[in-house]
Amino acid sequence: MRLGHSVEVVRAAEGALMARLPEGTLMQRAVAGLAAVCTQVLDGVYGARVVVLAGSGDNGGDALFAGARLARRGAGVTAVLLTPDRAHAGGLAALRAAGGRVVGVEDGPAVIARAALVLDGITGIGGKGGLRARAVPLAEAAHRSRAAVVAVDLPSGVDADTGEVHGAAVRADVTVTFGTHKPAHLIDPAAEFAGVTHFVDIGLGPELAGPVLEALQHADVAALLPRPAGESDKYRRGVIGVVAGSRRYPGAAVLAVSGALRGAAGGVRYVGPVGDAVLARHPETMVSSGSPHQAGRVQAWAVGPGLGDGADARAAVAEVLASDVPVLVDADGLRLMDPETVRGRTAPTLLTPHAGEAAALLGWAREDVEARRLTAVRTLAERLRVTVLLKGSTTLIADPDPDVPVRANPTGVSWLATAGSGDVLSGITGSLLAGSLPTRDAASCGAYLHGLAARVARGPLSALDVADAVPEAWRSVYV
Numbered sequence: 001m002r003l004g005h006s007v008e009v010v011r012a013a014e015g016a017l018m019a020r021l022p023e024g025t026l027m028q029r030a031v032a033g034l035a036a037v038c039t040q041v042l043d044g045v046y047g048a049r050v051v052v053l054a055g056s057g058d059n060g061g062d063a064l065f066a067g068a069r070l071a072r073r074g075a076g077v078t079a080v081l082l083t084p085d086r087a088h089a090g091g092l093a094a095l096r097a098a099g100g101r102v103v104g105v106e107d108g109p110a111v112i113a114r115a116a117l118v119l120d121g122i123t124g125i126g127g128k129g130g131l132r133a134r135a136v137p138l139a140e141a142a143h144r145s146r147a148a149v150v151a152v153d154l155p156s157g158v159d160a161d162t163g164e165v166h167g168a169a170v171r172a173d174v175t176v177t178f179g180t181h182k183p184a185h186l187i188d189p190a191a192e193f194a195g196v197t198h199f200v201d202i203g204l205g206p207e208l209a210g211p212v213l214e215a216l217q218h219a220d221v222a223a224l225l226p227r228p229a230g231e232s233d234k235y236r237r238g239v240i241g242v243v244a245g246s247r248r249y250p251g252a253a254v255l256a257v258s259g260a261l262r263g264a265a266g267g268v269r270y271v272g273p274v275g276d277a278v279l280a281r282h283p284e285t286m287v288s289s290g291s292p293h294q295a296g297r298v299q300a301w302a303v304g305p306g307l308g309d310g311a312d313a314r315a316a317v318a319e320v321l322a323s324d325v326p327v328l329v330d331a332d333g334l335r336l337m338d339p340e341t342v343r344g345r346t347a348p349t350l351l352t353p354h355a356g357e358a359a360a361l362l363g364w365a366r367e368d369v370e371a372r373r374l375t376a377v378r379t380l381a382e383r384l385r386v387t388v389l390l391k392g393s394t395t396l397i398a399d400p401d402p403d404v405p406v407r408a409n410p411t412g413v414s415w416l417a418t419a420g421s422g423d424v425l426s427g428i429t430g431s432l433l434a435g436s437l438p439t440r441d442a443a444s445c446g447a448y449l450h451g452l453a454a455r456v457a458r459g460p461l462s463a464l465d466v467a468d469a470v471p472e473a474w475r476s477v478y479v
C-alpha cells in the first residue's frame with residue numbers, strides 16, 4: 001500500500017526522529033537518495049551542466065547539498081538563489097566548496113536554457129500558495145528547456161496536502177520525495193506536475209501517524225479480491241442486478257453487464273427494456289423487463305447508466321434505493337435519485353460520479369471539482385453519508401467517515417476517457433459489491449481493475465475492449 005501523509009503528520013514524525021539523531025542526519029539521508037536519482041537521470045555526471053534552484057528553506061538545502069555531490073563528481077553546477085541572503089547556509093557552503101558557482105535570479109533563465117538537469121529546490125512542504133512572482137520565470141524556463149527537471153520532495157508551487165495547484169508551479173519530469181508520499185504525489189492536478197515519483201526512505205515510517213490517503217498496489221488488491229471456494233454456487237458468489245440502458249441508449253446496458261460479468265459475482269440479472277441487446281452479446285445474463293423487485297434475488301444493485309429521464313427509470317431508481325442490499329448509483333441514476341433517500345439508507349450506498357455529475361450534486365462548477373478533487377469527494381461523501389468514487393484523471397474514493405483515509409487509484413490511464421468506459425466500471429464495481437466486498441474496497445478494487453484492464457488492452461480502445469481485458473487484469477494482480 002502506498003500511503004500519503006499530511007504535512008502536519010510529516011513534521012511531527014520528523015521532529016520525533018530528529019530529536020534522537022545527530023543534527024543534519026535526515027537531510028543527508030534525503031540528499032543521498034536525491035543525488036542517486038539525479039545520477040540515474042543524467043546521461044553521465046562528469047561534465048554535465050546542472051542548475052540548482054534554491055529557495056530559502058530546507059528544500060533549497062537539500063537541492064544545494066545534492067548539487068554539491070554532483071559537483072564533486074565532475075558536474076558543472078550553478079545555483080540560482082531566490083533569496084541570496086537567506087539561502088541554506090550549510091548547503092551553500094558545501095556547494096561552493098565543491099566548486100559550484102552561484103548566480104542571481106535574473107541570470108536564471110539563461111543558465112537553465114543550457115542545462116542538462118534542473119533541480120527544483122524552491123519550496124517543499126513549507127511552500128504556501130502558488131509560486132511567488134520571482135520564481136515564475138525560472139519555472140517557465142525549466143519547462144521550456146530540454147533539461148530534465150527533478151523536483152525535490154514536491155514540484156514547487158503545488159499544495160502538498162490537497163494536490164491543488166494555485167497559480168504557477170514547476171513542471172517536473174521526476175519528483176524525489178522523502179519519508180512518505182504526500183497527497184500531491186497521488187492526486188491531480190499536482191500529481192501531473194510531479195511526473196514520475198521516486199520515494200526515498202529516510203526512516204520516518206515508524207514515527208508516522210495515520211495517513212490521509214492510500215493507494216492500493218497489486219498485492220493489496222489480490223488480498224481483497226474474493227476467490228471462489230470449492231463449494232461456491234452463484235448465490236454464494238453473489239448475484240448482481242443491473243438496472244441500465246433504455247431504448248435510446250441500449251449500449252449502456254450491454255457495457256454495464258459486460259463489466260458485471262467480469263467482476264466477482266456468480267450471476268448477473270439485467271432489468272430493463274433492452275434485454276434483447278444484452279442477451280445478443282451476453283447470453284449468460286438473466287434478463288427481465290419488469291420492475292427491479294420482480295427480478296428475483298440479488299446481493300447488490302448497480303443502477304443508472306443510460307437510463308435516460310423517463311418515469312419508469314425514476315421509479316426503478318427509487319425502488320432499488322428502497323432495497324436493503326448494497327446499491328451503486330451511476331450516471332443518470334445520480335440525477336434521478338432523491339438525495340434524502342440516499343442519505344437515509346442503512347445498507348451500503350456507493351455513488352460513482354464524474355466531475356460534472358459531482359459538480360451538479362455539490363452545486364459547484366465542474367472546474368472547481370477538477371481543481372479540488374480531494375475536497376470535492378470528501379464533501380460529497382460527508383454530505384450524503386455514502387461512499388463516493390469520483391472518476392477522472394485520478395479517481396478518488398471517499399468513505400462517509402472523514403477519519404477513514406481516502407483511496408487514490410494508481411492505475412488510471414488517459415485511454416479510459418472513452419465513451420461507455422464508466423458503464424463498464426459500474427458493472428465491475430457493482431459485481432464486487434455483490435461478491436460481498438466492503439463498499440470502499442469494492443470501489444477501490446473496481447477502479448484498480450478497470451484502469452489495469454485499459455493498460456493491458458493498450459492504445460486507443462473502446463469500452464468493450466476494457467471489459468474484455470478485465471480477466472487478464474484480474475489474473476495479473478494475483479502473480
Ligand SMILES: NC(=O)C1=CN([C@@H]2O[C@H](COP(=O)(O)OP(=O)(O)OC[C@H]3O[C@@H](n4cnc5c(N)ncnc54)[C@H](OP(=O)(O)O)[C@@H]3O)[C@@H](O)[C@H]2O)[C@@H](O)CC1
Nearest residue numbers: 014026027056057058059123124125126127128130132153
Ligand atoms: N520533513 C522531513 O522529514 C524532511 C524534510 N526535508 C526537506 O525540508 C523541506 C521542508 O523545508 P522547510 O520547512 O524549510 O520549508 P520549504 O519547503 O523549504 O519552504 C519554506 C521556504 O520557502 C519560502 N516560501 C514559502 N512559500 C513560497 C512560495 N509560494 N514561493 C516561494 N517561496 C516560498 C518560505 O519563505 P518565507 O515565507 O519565509 O519568505 C520558506 O523560507 C522538505 O520539503 C524537504 O525537502 C529533508 O531535508 C529531510 C527530511
Ligand SMILES: [K+]
Nearest residue numbers: 120123152154
Ligand atoms: K521543490
